[in-house]
Amino acid sequence: MSSAPVAVQPLPQGGVARMVGRRARDWIPAILVLVLTLGVWQGGVKAFHVKRFLLPAPSAIWTAFTNNQHALWREGWFTFQEALGGFAIGCGAAVLLAMVVARWRPLGNALMPYAIAANAVPIIAFAPITNAWFNPLTKSSKMAVAAVLCFFPVFVNVVRGLTSVKPQQLELMRSYAVGQLAVFRLVRIPTSLPFLFTSLKVASVLAMIGAIIGEYFGGSLDSLGANIKQDAALFQFEKAWAEILVACILGIGFYLAVALAERLATRWQPPGGFQSE
Amino acid sequence: MTVVAINGVSKQFKGGTVALRDIDLEIEPGEFVSLIGPSGCGKSTLLRIVGDLIQPSEGRVTVNGKPARKAREDHDYGIVFQDAVLYDWRTVSKNIALPLELAGTPRQERQAKVEQMLELVELQGFGDHHPWQLSGGMQQRVSIARALSFDPALLLMDEPFGALDEMTRERLNMELLKIWAETGSTIVFVTHSISEAVFLSTRVAVMSARPGRISNVIPIDLPQPRGEATREDPHFFELVTDVREALHGSHEQVPS
Numbered sequence: 001m002s003s004a005p006v007a008v009q010p011l012p013q014g015g016v017a018r019m020v021g022r023r024a025r026d027w028i029p030a031i032l033v034l035v036l037t038l039g040v041w042q043g044g045v046k047a048f049h050v051k052r053f054l055l056p057a058p059s060a061i062w063t064a065f066t067n068n069q070h071a072l073w074r075e076g077w078f079t080f081q082e083a084l085g086g087f088a089i090g091c092g093a094a095v096l097l098a099m100v101v102a103r104w105r106p107l108g109n110a111l112m113p114y115a116i117a118a119n120a121v122p123i124i125a126f127a128p129i130t131n132a133w134f135n136p137l138t139k140s141s142k143m144a145v146a147a148v149l150c151f152f153p154v155f156v157n158v159v160r161g162l163t164s165v166k167p168q169q170l171e172l173m174r175s176y177a178v179g180q181l182a183v184f185r186l187v188r189i190p191t192s193l194p195f196l197f198t199s200l201k202v203a204s205v206l207a208m209i210g211a212i213i214g215e216y217f218g219g220s221l222d223s224l225g226a227n228i229k230q231d232a233a234l235f236q237f238e239k240a241w242a243e244i245l246v247a248c249i250l251g252i253g254f255y256l257a258v259a260l261a262e263r264l265a266t267r268w269q270p271p272g273g274f275q276s277e
Numbered sequence: 278m279t280v281v282a283i284n285g286v287s288k289q290f291k292g293g294t295v296a297l298r299d300i301d302l303e304i305e306p307g308e309f310v311s312l313i314g315p316s317g318c319g320k321s322t323l324l325r326i327v328g329d330l331i332q333p334s335e336g337r338v339t340v341n342g343k344p345a346r347k348a349r350e351d352h353d354y355g356i357v358f359q360d361a362v363l364y365d366w367r368t369v370s371k372n373i374a375l376p377l378e379l380a381g382t383p384r385q386e387r388q389a390k391v392e393q394m395l396e397l398v399e400l401q402g403f404g405d406h407h408p409w410q411l412s413g414g415m416q417q418r419v420s421i422a423r424a425l426s427f428d429p430a431l432l433l434m435d436e437p438f439g440a441l442d443e444m445t446r447e448r449l450n451m452e453l454l455k456i457w458a459e460t461g462s463t464i465v466f467v468t469h470s471i472s473e474a475v476f477l478s479t480r481v482a483v484m485s486a487r488p489g490r491i492s493n494v495i496p497i498d499l500p501q502p503r504g505e506a507t508r509e510d511p512h513f514f515e516l517v518t519d520v521r522e523a524l525h526g527s528h529e530q531v532p533s
Contacts, residue, residue: 168362171330176379177350186375190366268366269406 056238064238065245076246079211079224079256083254086146087207091200093147094154100186103180112159119152124210128217136218140259146210150203157199157226161192194269197262204258208251278342279303280431280463281327283398283531286336288322288489295488296322301334302482302491303468304465306430309457309476311466313480320467321435327465341430342425352380354431355424359439363408365367366450369419370489376527394422416447418452424480425460434466450476454503471524475499475516476507483523493523499508 001139027222044050045057053062065072100106127145133143165187173183216226231240281304288297296319312320325331327338328344331425340348348354355376363372368390377387395401398418408416417437424432438446450473457464468474474481475497483493497516499507507513 009469019282060507166360166362168358168360169364171325172356172358173361174330175328175349176352176376178379184378187364190364193366238350268368270407 001125002041005190013033026118051234053237056241060238060247061241063172064236065242068242072242074163075222075224075227075243076224076250078139078220079142079215079247080250080254082142082214082223083146083207083250085139086143087203087254089119089143090147090150090207091154091203093134094151095158095196098155098158098162099184101186108159112156113160115152115156119156123149123152124213127210127214130214131217131219137220139220142211142214142219142223145214146207147205149210153180153202153206154196154199157195158192161195164195165191193266197258197266200258203254204254205251207252208247212247278306279339280306280308280341281465282339283323284321286326286333286338288319288326288331289334296499297326298488298490299335299496300489300491302494303461306463307461309464309466309477309479311478312484313404313466313468313471313474313524314480314484314489315486315524316318316469317489319488320484322489323484324433324465324467330353330356332494346358352376352427353429354433355427355429356433357417357420357424357435357437359436361408361413361420363416363419363423365408367407368404368529369400369408372408372419373423373426375402375423382427382428392427397425397459398422398452403516414441414449417427417441417449418456421453421456424454425462430462432462432464434464436467436469439469451504453477458502471517471520472508475513475520476503481520483520492526495519495523 041055042058045055056064101111112211124145126148129150130144131141134144169187170183171193173187178186211223212225212228215223216229219226221230224247228240228243228247231237231243283300283302286297286300287295287528290294295345300323302310312323314320326333327340327345329338338345341353341493343351343353355450361457364375367375369455370388373391373394374387377390382390391510392401394405398421400415400418400422403411403415408419421437438449441449451466454477466474478497481497482491483495484490485492495516499503499513499516500509
């Protein structure tokens with residue numbers, strides 16, 4: 001070797017502050033779009049005298065939001081608990097079953113076609129049924145919808161992740177004469193992490209949808225969904241929109257929390273993940 | 278003591294394909310033996326049988342005087358594949374340390390060994406990088422460092438430089454010879470490059486296809502240590518010609 005080897009990809013340089021600064025600059029276009037959209041919305045509603053049951057102005061929604069903040073966040077928290085509970089139950093069950101299926105392939109061959117099929121059907125159609133199974137006023141009936149919604153994408157993805165290990169990685173483990181458990185811990189689980197987090201992000205969105213849709217079919221008036229439905233029926237559109245705003249904030253927050261967990265758990269990946277694998 | 282003894286090994290895959298028939302080969306300590314042959318001659322299969330990654334249908338293999346299975350369980354060999362097969366979630370250092378970790382080597386000893394290995398493959402300072410940050414040639418050097426980290430007596434290499442460009446390949450050939458000289462290990466090397474086989478080896482086993490057999494074993498009596506001058510030695514070309522003719526001869530016997 002005549003010359004020193006050079007890394008193809010440099011290590012990330014600079015401190016946290018510089019990274020945050022660069023991130024902030026990256027966000028400027030998106031923030032401009034938001035401001036522009038709100039401006040056009042506000043101006044359009046005023047200029048064309050859009051009926052408030054069609055679309056209230058952002059300022060009216062904001063007023064409803066600030067006036068009802070206390071109640072809104074209480075409803076939001078109620079619904080978020082349902083979503084979180086359903087997310088935990090659904091994703092937990094999916095990961096456990098995926099591990100069993102990845103370990104005993106014949107079981108997987110028997111179950112996977114149905115799991116993939118179930119992943120493609122609108123499971124949300126079951127929402128009224130779970131209200132019949134559980135007391136519709138309790139959180140558990142909504143958790144059930146959210147859990148079922150979360151289950152399939154996570155299950156299918158984690159099975160795929162656990163089984164998409166390259167054959168040579170397994171051959172290498174065999175050359176080290178290690179057992180199945182070590183192969184699981186050292187190879188299969190790390191390989192599956194990007195798949196897991198991709199599906200968890202999907203599930204975080206589905207959990208909020210499941211909880212709110214469940215509430216549309218009858219639920220406690222402490223919840224967002226039931227209030228959105230009621231306020232829309234009572235012509236309190238600004239309040240209904242304010243509730244939707246709370247649902248959005250919680251949903252995005254949930255998603256970002258999962259995305260952050262992903263970044264922490266898979267620091268070894270290049271920024272943005274592996275594109276071609 | 279013979280490092281690798283292959284006696285009457287045959288391999289028939291499910292479906293009837295005879296990959297190998299009646300292979301006999303003995304490899305002595307410190308030898309560098311290349312297996313060369315057309316694709317489909319079973320050279321990689323033979324290497325995997327030596328490593329007990331595949332079971333032979335007939336015959337037996339001993340490594341360091343032990344059955345292949347026992348040798349694998351005792352970590353008697355290190356293996357390098359055509360792809361580097363690094364674990365993406367581990368840093369370079371942790372990839373190299375993996376076999377030591379599995380063998381229960383204490384942390385401090387592991388770290389010292391990793392440093393030594395990084396120096397051996399000239400990757401000092403890259404221990405904290407992740408595999409995706411390295412070029413293909415560098416990744417393969419990490420893979421070699423990992424295979425050598427636990428000081429195995431035997432190194433099995435399955436077309437390790439096959440996916441690299443010619444210049445990188447020649448550079449890594451030189452490095453491999455240096456490592457071979459420094460560690461004194463025995464190497465079994467699968468390749469389809471005639472010049473690579475001749476340049477590196479002390480013996481070249483020429484294989485023919487369908488069914489895979491060893492048709493010739495050609496001793497390479499080029500002086501050691503080898504270097505750039507070796508590639509220009511007239512005797513090098515003679516030996517390349519010998520191996521090529523042996524390969525072609527083995528082709529002619531096969532109706533295709």
